[in-house]
Amino acid sequence: MTDLANYKNILTDLITKNRDRVDYLAIRLETSQGTSIMLRGDKIDTLSEGISTGGQVRACYKGGWGFATFNQLSTLPQRIEEAIAAARMVGDEETILAPIDPIQATCQLPFTGRDPRQVPLSEKKALCDHYNDILRRLSDQITTTTVRYGDSTQNIILATSEGTLIEQSWADLEMRFSATARNGDKVQTGRETTGSRRGYEDLMRLDEQVQGAGKRAVNALILPPVKGDRYTVVIDPVLTGLFVHEAFGHLSEADMLYENPDLLEVMSLGRTFGPESLQIFDGAAPQGHRGSYFYDDEGVPATTTQLIENGVMVGRLHSRETAGKLEEHPTGNARCLNYHYPPLVRMTNTWIERGNTPVKDLFLNIKEGVYAKNWLGGMTNGEMFTFSAGEAWMIRNGQIAEPVRDVTLSGNVFKTLANIEAIGDDFYWDESGGCGKGGQSGLAVGCGGPSLRINDVVIGGEAE
Numbered sequence: 424m425t426d427l428a429n430y431k432n433i434l435t436d437l438i439t440k441n442r443d444r445v446d447y448l449a450i451r452l453e454t455s456q457g458t459s460i461m462l463r464g465d466k467i468d469t470l471s472e473g474i475s476t477g478g479q480v481r482a483c484y485k486g487g488w489g490f491a492t493f494n495q496l497s498t499l500p501q502r503i504e505e506a507i508a509a510a511r512m513v514g515d516e517e518t519i520l521a522p523i524d525p526i527q528a529t530c531q532l533p534f535t536g537r538d539p540r541q542v543p544l545s546e547k548k549a550l551c552d553h554y555n556d557i558l559r560r561l562s563d564q565i566t567t568t569t570v571r572y573g574d575s576t577q578n579i580i581l582a583t584s585e586g587t588l589i590e591q592s593w594a595d596l597e598m599r600f601s602a603t604a605r606n607g608d609k610v611q612t613g614r615e616t617t618g619s620r621r622g623y624e625d626l627m628r629l630d631e632q633v634q635g636a637g638k639r640a641v642n643a644l645i646l647p648p649v650k651g652d653r654y655t656v657v658i659d660p661v662l663t664g665l666f667v668h669e670a671f672g673h674l675s676e677a678d679m680l681y682e683n684p685d686l687l688e689v690m691s692l693g694r695t696f697g698p699e700s701l702q703i704f705d706g707a708a709p710q711g712h713r714g715s716y717f718y719d720d721e722g723v724p725a726t727t728t729q730l731i732e733n734g735v736m737v738g739r740l741h742s743r744e745t746a747g748k749l750e751e752h753p754t755g756n757a758r759c760l761n762y763h764y765p766p767l768v769r770m771t772n773t774w775i776e777r778g779n780t781p782v783k784d785l786f787l788n789i790k791e792g793v794y795a796k797n798w799l800g801g802m803t804n805g806e807m808f809t810f811s812a813g814e815a816w817m818i819r820n821g822q823i824a825e826p827v828r829d830v831t832l833s834g835n836v837f838k839t840l841a842n843i844e845a846i847g848d849d850f851y852w853d854e855s856g857g858c859g860k861g862g863q864s865g866l867a868v869g870c871g872g873p874s875l876r877i878n879d880v881v882i883g884g885e886a887e
Contacts (some may be wrong), residue, residue: 430452430496430580431580431582431588431590433496433499434450434452434580434582434588435582435588437450437499437500437503438450438582438583438584441503441507441584442584444484444507444511445482445483445484445507445510445511445584446483446484446485446518446520447481447482447483447518447520447583447584447585448480448481448482448483448503448506448507448583448584449480449481449482449581449582449583449584449721449722450478450479450480450499450503450581450582450583451478451479451481451579451580451581451720451759451762452478452496452579452580452582452762453476453477453478453577453578453579453580453761453762454474454475454476454577454578455474455475455476455575455576455577455578455761456472456473456474456540456575456576457472457473457573457574457575457576458471458472458539458544458547458572458573458574459471459472459473459572459573460547460548460551460570460571460572460573461569461570461571461572462551462552462555462568462569462570462571463567463568463569464559464567464568465559470544470548472544476494477492477493477494477761477762477763478492478493478496478499478762479491479492479493479759479762479763479764479765480492480493480499480502480503480505480506481506481765482503482506482507482509482510483510483514483518483520484507484510484511484514484518485511485514485515485516485517485518486514486515486516486517486518486519487509487510487511487512487513487514487515487516488509488510488513488765489505489506489507489508489509489510489511489512489513490506490509490765491503491505491506491509492762492763519744519747519748520743520744520747521741521743521744521746521747521751521752521753523585523587523721523722523723523743523753525583525585525586525587525722526587526588526589526718526722526724527586527587527588527589528589528590528591528717528718529589529590529591530589530590530591530592530717530718531591531592531593532592532593532594532620532710532715532716532717533710534594534621534622535621535622535711536621536622536623536624536625537622537623537624538576538594538622538623539574539576539594539596539623540576540594542623547572547574550572550626550627551570551572554570554598554600554629554630554633555568555570557630557633557634557637558570558600558602558633558636558637561602561634561637561638561641562604562637562641564604564605564606564641564644565602565603565604565637565640565641566603566604566605567601567602567603568600568601568602568603568637569599569600569601569602570598570599570600571597571598571599571600572597572598572626573596573597573598574594574595574596574597574623575594575595576592576593576594576595577592577593577594577595577761578590578591578592579591579592579720581718581720581721581722583721583722587722589718589722591716591717591718593620593716594620595618595619595620595713595867596618596619596620596623596625596626597616597617597618597619597855597857597867598616598617598618598626598629599614599615599616600614600615600616600629600632600633600636601613601614601615601636602636602637602640602641603640604637604640604641604643604644605644606644606645609644611639611640611641611643611644611828612640612799613635613636613637613638613639613640613641613643613813614636614799614813615629615632615633615635615636615855616855616857617629617632617854617855618713618854618855618856618857618867619713619854620711620712620713620715620867621711639813639814642826643814643828646826646827646828647825647827647828648827648828648829649793649815649817649827649828649829649830649882649883651882651883652882653879653880653881653882654791654792654793654879654880654882655789655792655793655818655844655876655877655878655879655880656792656793656794656795656832656876656877656880656882657785657786657789657792657793657794657795657818657874657875657876657877658794658795658796658812658832658874658875658877659794659795659796659797659851659874660847660849660850660851660853660871660872660873660874661796661797661798661813661851661853662795662796662797662798662810662812662832663775663871663872663873663874663875664773664774664851664852664853664856664870664871664872665798665801665810665853665870666808666810666839666872666875667703667773667774667775667870667872668770668773668856668858668868668870669801669802669803669808669810670803670806670808670836670839671703671730671731671836671840672705672730672740672770672773673770673803673860674686674690674805674806674836675690675705675730675738675739675740675770676739676740676756676767676768676769676770676860677739677740677741677742677745677746677749677751677768678742678744678745678767678768679768680739680745680749681745681748681749686805689806689837690736690739691736692736692737692738692739693735693736693737694735694736695734695735695736696731696734696735696736696837696840696841697731697734697840697841697843698734698841698843698844698846699733699734700733700734700778700779700843700845700846701731701733701734701775701840701843701846702729702731702732702733702775702776703729703730703731703773703774703775703776704727704728704729704730704773704774704776705727705728705730705740705754705756705770705771705772705773705774706725706726706727706728706754706755706771706772707719707725707726707755707756707771707772708725708726708727708755709727709772712772712852712854712869713772713854713856713867713868713869714770714771714772714773714856714867714868714869715771715772715869716771718755719755719756719757719758719766720757720758720759720766721742721743721753721757721766723743723753723754723755723757724755725755725771726754726755728740728754728756738754739751739754740754740756740768740769740770741753741754741756741757741768742756742757742766742767742768743757745768755771756768756769756770756771757769758771758866759863760863760864760865760866764861764862764863767860767861767863769858769860769863769866769868770858770868771868771869772852772868772869772870772871773868773869773870773871774852774869774870774871774872775846775871775872775873775875776873777846777847777848777849777850777872777873778845778846778847778848778873779846779848780845780846780847780848780876781847781848782847782848782849782874784845785845785847785874785875785876786818786821786822786823786876787821788821789818789820789821789876790819790820791817791818791819792817792818793815793816793817793818793827793830793880793882794815794816794817794818794823795812795814795815795830795832796812796813796814796815797812797813797814798810798811798812798813799811799812799813803836806835806836806837807833807834807835807836808832808833808834808835808836808839809831809832809833809883810831810832810833811830811831811832812830812831812832814826815827815828815830829883830882830883831882831883832880832881832882832883833880833881833883834880834881838879839877839880842877842878842879842880843875843876843877844876844877844878845875845876846873846874846875846876847873847874847875847876848873849873849874850871850872850873851871851872851873852869852870852871853869853870853871854869856868856869856870
């Protein structure tokens with residue numbers, strides 16, 4: 424099943440035969456080709472190439488959803504029966520889907536570089552070996568290294584009972600690097616991640632980035648820990664992107680809201696969340712990023728949605744169902760990782776718009792603060808967040824001073840947004856994101872933003 428276009432007639436015929444039995448019926452057919460490589464120290468942990476084919480059926484009847492997956496096209500009639508039977512079994516209300524115009528289209532996200540399918544496995548493995556050698560040779564104190572490479576090319580056909588028939592394809596590439604350094608009982612880790620939907624070349628010139636991960640791990644062994652306290656902080660664009668995605672973006676996903684009245688009240692349109700200079704967006708329409716596409720997995724055209732305008736919440740991210748139930752417009756944010764999963768409301772490319780403050784002025788008049796760059800990891804729980812910075816320095820009397828380690832930033836997202844004092848005039852797109860939700864981990868997203876100055880942030884470290 425290499426040419427999915429040959430199967431459009433089969434899908435539309437099956438839709439026609441069954442569409443009157445439910446309120447909504449959709450069939451997604453998908454073929455994907457990918458590579459996975461993982462090196463751990465001097466060992467090859469994973470080295471594989473694969474092609475997979477399959478699909479999903481979604482049926483909705485009186486508000487109830489049925490879902491079935493298949494790997495052989497010959498079983499599709501049975502899977503349609505299963506999905507319809509499940510939907511009719513659980514449906515007891517009303518199917519509410521925001522209306523969209525049916526679309527017939529064939530589209531491919533454009534490459535500016537090499538298609539990863541045209542790059543031999545041996546060349547990809549050699550690239551991983553090169554980066555692994557950089558990490559392993561950097562210092563005797565580096566005890567563990569990990570290099571991961573992954574690419575996936577997906578070609579999808581979506582047919583629906585409303586007349587939509589879309590063929591869409593894209594490739595996604597990602598590399599992850601980590602180095603762990605040890606000195607006695609002290610252990611520190613440096614990480615870097617990067618990705619692209621533009622071409623294989625984007626992964627070929629990363630020597631400096633890879634060295635940076637290793638050097639941060641080694642240097643952190645001798646750095647003093649930050650003193651835990653509340654500080655005015657300046658964060659770089661990479662941390663800003665992580666913050667806007669993890670801490671605010673997930674709360675903007677409407678499937679988190681419409682069944683949770685308390686959270687819906689908190690995230691109400693018209694509520695002020697930050698200063699007038701704060702503008703937050705999400706959208707797959709900007710091209711060239713890892714969260715970019717032409718149509719979402721319900722056939723809704725990609726858009727750009729403003730979530731925060733002049734500090735006030737003005738938008739939310741929607742599937743057709745959440746948009747219908749909240750009486751808002753669909754935003755093209757229904758996405759699934761692959762055919763094994765139903766679409767959920769997911770972010771695409773999420774960013775804070777650049778501001779007007781020169782970056783050097785963000786540090787002015789800070790008697791004692793923290794400058795944090797990059798990220799090691801993070802987690803959110805509702806409106807609370809905790810992020811670990813990849814590297815950090817103290818700020819003393821408006822100047823960047825000594826480097827420190829073990830810097831974690833935590834707090835309440837709404838209070839933190841309100842405490843933004845200045846927004847830098849720089850901007851950076853971070854294409855390293857792999858988002859997880861509802862068991863679907865590793866969905867490609869983009870994050871962006873400028874440097875930010877934020878007052879009264881809890882910084883964890885060692886207390887005196």
